[in-house]
Amino acid sequence: MTRKNPIYLDYSATTPVDPRVAQKMIPWLTEHFGNPASRSHPYGWEAEEAVENARAEVAKLVNCDAKEIVWTSGATESDNLALKGAAHFYKTKGKHLITMKTEHKAVLDTMRELERQGFDVTYLDPEPDGLLDLGKLQAAIRPDTIVVSVMHVNNEIGVIQPIEAIGEITRAKGIIFHVDAAQSTGKAPIDLAKLKVDLMSFSAHKTYGPKGIGALYIRRKPRVRLEAQMHGGGHEKGFRSGTLATHQIVGMGEAFRLAREEMASEGERVRMLRDRLLRGLQDMEEIYVNGDLERRVPHNLNLSFNFVEGESLIMGMKELAVSSGSACTSASLEPSYVLRALGRNDELAHSSIRFTLGRFTTEEDIDFAVKLIRERIGKLREMSPLWEMYKDGIDLNTVQWAAH
Amino acid sequence: MAYSEKVIDHYENPRNVGSFKKDEEGVATGMVGAPACGDVMKLQIKVNKDGIIEDAKFKTYGCGSAIASSSLVTEWVKGKSVDEASGIKNTQIAEELALPPVKIHCSILAEDAIKAAIADYKKKYGAAEPDADKKAAD
Numbered sequence: 001m002t003r004k005n006p007i008y009l010d011y012s013a014t015t016p017v018d019p020r021v022a023q024k025m026i027p028w029l030t031e032h033f034g035n036p037a038s039r040s041h042p043y044g045w046e047a048e049e050a051v052e053n054a055r056a057e058v059a060k061l062v063n064c065d066a067k068e069i070v071w072t073s074g075a076t077e078s079d080n081l082a083l084k085g086a087a088h089f090y091k092t093k094g095k096h097l098i099t100m101k102t103e104h105k106a107v108l109d110t111m112r113e114l115e116r117q118g119f120d121v122t123y124l125d126p127e128p129d130g131l132l133d134l135g136k137l138q139a140a141i142r143p144d145t146i147v148v149s150v151m152h153v154n155n156e157i158g159v160i161q162p163i164e165a166i167g168e169i170t171r172a173k174g175i176i177f178h179v180d181a182a183q184s185t186g187k188a189p190i191d192l193a194k195l196k197v198d199l200m201s202f203s204a205h206k207t208y209g210p211k212g213i214g215a216l217y218i219r220r221k222p223r224v225r226l227e228a229q230m231h232g233g234g235h236e237k238g239f240r241s242g243t244l245a246t247h248q249i250v251g252m253g254e255a256f257r258l259a260r261e262e263m264a265s266e267g268e269r270v271r272m273l274r275d276r277l278l279r280g281l282q283d284m285e286e287i288y289v290n291g292d293l294e295r296r297v298p299h300n301l302n303l304s305f306n307f308v309e310g311e312s313l314i315m316g317m318k319e320l321a322v323s324s325g326s327a328c329t330s331a332s333l334e335p336s337y338v339l340r341a342l343g344r345n346d347e348l349a350h351s352s353i354r355f356t357l358g359r360f361t362t363e364e365d366i367d368f369a370v371k372l373i374r375e376r377i378g379k380l381r382e383m384s385p386l387w388e389m390y391k392d393g394i395d396l397n398t399v400q401w402a403a404h
Numbered sequence: 405m406a407y408s409e410k411v412i413d414h415y416e417n418p419r420n421v422g423s424f425k426k427d428e429e430g431v432a433t434g435m436v437g438a439p440a441c442g443d444v445m446k447l448q449i450k451v452n453k454d455g456i457i458e459d460a461k462f463k464t465y466g467c468g469s470a471i472a473s474s475s476l477v478t479e480w481v482k483g484k485s486v487d488e489a490s491g492i493k494n495t496q497i498a499e500e501l502a503l504p505p506v507k508i509h510c511s512i513l514a515e516d517a518i519k520a521a522i523a524d525y526k527k528k529y530g531a532a533e534p535d536a537d538k539k540a541a542d
Contacts, residue, residue: 309442311467315407315415335442346440383421383471385446385463386439401438 006321007365011206011299011358012155012183013323017251018208018359024254025210028247036244037235047246054253058202058215061185061256064192067220070236071249074214075182076106078201079149081216081240082178083110085226086147086199087119090176094144098122100132100161101341103151107180111149120144128343129292130159137169147176152200153184156338156354157291158300160188167196176224182206182214186259187267187297192217198224204248208359209255213248216240270357271298273366277355280370284377286390290339290352301355304339304348307387308380313353316376320369323354347386347396407468408502414472419479422461424448430458432528434520437513443470447517449481449489451525457481457489462517469507473497473514481518490522 008016017025028050036051038044052066059066072078087097099111101123111121122140127133132150141148148170150161163179170177178199181190186207192200200217204210218224218239232241278301281287286306305313310324324336335349344352355369381387389396407415423446424431430451437443443466450459460478464471476497481489497503497511 307465309466309470311442312415312471315468346442350439350442383418383463384465385435385444386465388423388446388463396439401440401444402436 006319007361007369008321009355009357009361009365009369010321010323011361012158012354012356014205014211015208015358016360017205017210018255018258020258021209021251021254025247025251028250032246034246036246037233047244050246051244051249054249057253057257057260061260062181062190062192062200062202062217063194064217065220068192068217070216070218070239071244072214072216072240073212074205075104075180075201075203076214077240078203078214078216079104079106079178079180080110081226081229082199082201083107083147083149084114084229085239086176086178086224087114087117088227089225090146091119094142094146096120096122096142096145097147097149098124098137098140098145099149100124100126100151102126102130102154102156102338103149104155104180104182107149107151126341129295130154130157130290130338130342131292131295132161132166134162134165134169137166141169141173141175145173145175147178149178149180151180151183152190153181153188153297154291154338155183156336157302157342158183158297158356159291160184160295160297163197164195170198171196184297185256186263187299189263192219199226204252204255207255207259210248210251213245213252215252266359267298270359270361273357273361273363274298274301274355276363277301277357277366277370280366281373284374288344288348290342290344290348299357301357302352303355304344304352305377306348306351307384307390308351308377310335310351310353312380313351313376316380317353317372319372324352407472410476410501411468411472411503414475414501415468418462418471418475420459420461420475421463423463424450424459424461430529432521432525434517434522434524436516436520437466437470439465442466443510443513445470445474445513445517447474447477447514447521449486449521449525451486451529455485455487457484457486466510466513467507469501469503469510470513472501473503473510474517476500477514477518486522486525489518492518 034043034047036047055066055069058069115121167177176198179197180201182203198219202215204213230241235241288304290302314324339349433448435446446463448461449457452458460481462474462478464474494511494515497514
């Protein structure tokens with residue numbers, strides 16, 4: 001089984017720029033190159049207009065006012081600006097923040113930095129299905145809690161957190177609620193007129209837009225204040241200085257417009273493909289779906305293939321571009337922290353593969369993938385001493401392993 | 405991760421995958437590693453009456469380097485005496501496969517697997533040499 005290019009099933013890592021988006025971006029690099037902050041000539045005026053049109057498109061997808069959108073370089077910067085900005089502004093009110101252990105590193109590492117600066121952070125465990133238990137959140141809130149940060153859709157297992165219910169809790173207590181929505185735009189509906197979310201991070205490149213551009217939603221009513229993290233010319237109402245990247249912004253606007261128009265039909269199509277993938281594999285022995293299958297975005301399937309190690313699995317499926325939940329290629333050799341937080345044992349956490357489908361995935365891709373996965377898992381299990389022991393009826397938990 | 409051609413060759417065409425029957429004459433088994441660490445290697449050697457390893461088989465749960473390291477050592481131990489085989493060093497394995505620094509532990513594990521199999525052989529068949537025994541317990 002060979003094929004020239006690996007089939008791309010890693011849409012949660014990044015997406016290709018939609019050709020319609022790329023087309024719209026190009027004139028803003030060459031012809032219309034003006035600085036949107038230039039007020040003295042038409043080059044600047046037209047660039048400003050393009051930026052504002054794009055801002056309106058981003059706002060429309062999530063149903064907020066365009067004035068509440070601030071451009072950044074991506075979701076990581078948005079997370080940093082939201083968390084550090086709010087913590088620094090509200091530090092006289094309190095020094096406690098709450099998040100989850102399954103958050104993206106852009107949130108977790110920012111929280112670590114805030115801890116170094118003297119803030120106190122609580123990291124909540126998810127339930128075994130990956131979701132937050134609201135009771136645990138309630139119990140963690142203290143009189144000095146100023147910020148709660150919970151992602152909308154998890155990047156590894158695709159589960160959708162109950163942000164509507166969390167917003168009710170935080171708003172009632174006057175706590176700022178930040179949501180990392182990098183993985184959810186175009187995949188799960190977002191209505192900021194209804195959600196009691198105060199800050200929300202967005203990325204373009206997970207939604208068929210270009211890399212290097214993102215946005216932060218900053219609620220105006222009730223008003224949320226932030227301390228800027230990037231200083232300079234006072235762009236973006238002082239929240240984030242730096243010359244606006246017109247072409248990138250135009251790309252994000254067009255990508256989000258397409259997401260708004262096509263989300264419903266695309267979601268259904270991708271869900272059918274994801275279900276086809278799962279159906280093709282689910283009769284295999286000892287495979288496990290990680291994360292709740294219902295409260296989940298349609299394009300994600302995270303599976304653990306017991307008794308096969310994740311990195312060798314990825315190597316064995318080089319015709320597929322997928323990613324391992326396991327960070328085995330790093331020096332740490334630690335299995336996925338997300339799966340560990342769900343309470344998965346080490347073997348299963350080491351054996352996970354994330355399949356994320358998207359706009360350009362076809363039925364043929366899925367059928368090819370199913371056939372290949374079944375063949376390669378079979379081969380790797382024939383090579384696995386753990387599989388052999390399992391087949392011999394040995395309970396691996398009773399074996400005394402020599403840790404190394 | 406970019407692997408050397410040798411690692412990829414051993415991964416795609418692993419040598420001597422399989423198991424001997426545990427009660428087969430001259431067979432000894434070494435199992436090292438732990439699922440929690442992401443690597444488990446099982447190496448079996450079949451030693452003839454003259455103390456020569458005439459066959460070897462492996463099964464490995466682990467990354468591409470771990471599979472390649474164990475595949476390679478099954479080739480290397482074949483035809484060697486038990487004592488010669490116990491002299492195989494992880495540095496030789498790492499060098500042959502051009503393992504990157506983060507994968508050196510795979511070659512260490514493969515060396516441990518040889519030692520564990522030899523220790524099992526000596527335990528079963530009693531050809532004890534105090535020095536080698538001590539080494540195997542390290």
